[in-house]
Amino acid sequence: MDTARLKQLGLEVRDGGRGLTALLSLTEPLDNPAGHRKVERVDFRVEGERLVPVAPPEVVGLRPIALGAVREARDVEAEVADAFNEHLFHVQRRSAELQALGLSARVDPHSLVLSTEVSEHGLTLTLVADRQGHFRVSSAVRDGQSLPLPQAHTFELSEFRERSALVGYLAALFGEQGQQPARQAAGEGLIGFSEIVRAFGHEALVPPRSGLELLVLLEVEGKPYRFAGARVAGRTFRGLLAGAQGKVWAERFELDDFPGVVPLVASLLKVPAEAVKLVGAGPPQE
Structure with missing residues (x-):
């Protein structure tokens, strides 16, 4: 990736030896409603023609930004804001669905990751939602013994x-x-x-x-x-x-x-x- 292109987008570029990273200072900070704080800067890992959010915790896992789809810093900021707000929408929607099923909805105040726990007949599962609102099993325990997890398996809670x-x-x-x-x-x-x-x-x-x-x-x-x-x-x-x-x-x-x-x-x-x-x-x- 041409670093000049990244700088043209208003990004601060760094090479930490493990690849390029790019930092964007937000003109309109993102609001973390659970942690009661503002996100004022986003760090990206540069992967080919994509910017992958890697910090702070609130943005990890948001959809990558295609460099071909942005022309200036405000475009990058708008992409981040859209993905972040979409995540907040999924958190609200999935939290309501969990509660309708009689399950508690837990939102981590730092990462804004939504999770819940299901326990039945000696089987205890922790379910975690990704930024797009799909759930997966992050841990499984039966009678005190950890179980292997299904690989890359997500499911639609609303079903x-x-x-x-x-x-x-x-x-x-x-x-x-x-x-x-x-x-x-x-x-x-x-x-x-x-x-x-x-x-x-x-x-x-x-x-x-x-x-x-x-x-x-x-x-x-x-x-x-x-x-x-x-x-x-x-x-x-x-x-x-x-x-x-x-x-x-x-x-x-x-x-x-x-x-x-x-x-x-x-x-x-x-x-x-x-x-x-x-x-x-x-x-x-x-």
């Missing part, structure tokens, strides 16, 4: 209308090694869909706005997997396939286009359908 749906989704991400068969877990409150059909009949309907969650336990080549599905709205569902090492697949799908759990798992794991075995609470299924 979960009930706390139980969120807990079920997260629990599927961290399915225990060597899962117990569902027939053993049935005493913990699991209900087979065959029992629902037997009790209410094939003609029973799911109301348009009611939630619907399901869990399918599987075994593929001796390894345990879990498929979790939850209704988002109408005939749209959110699905997750997780194994002992974490998430394998997670996407939305339309009920009418869904091929079925076994064909989906076989396709994702690139195995024949007969290699996918369902683990049910009732008699083994053919």
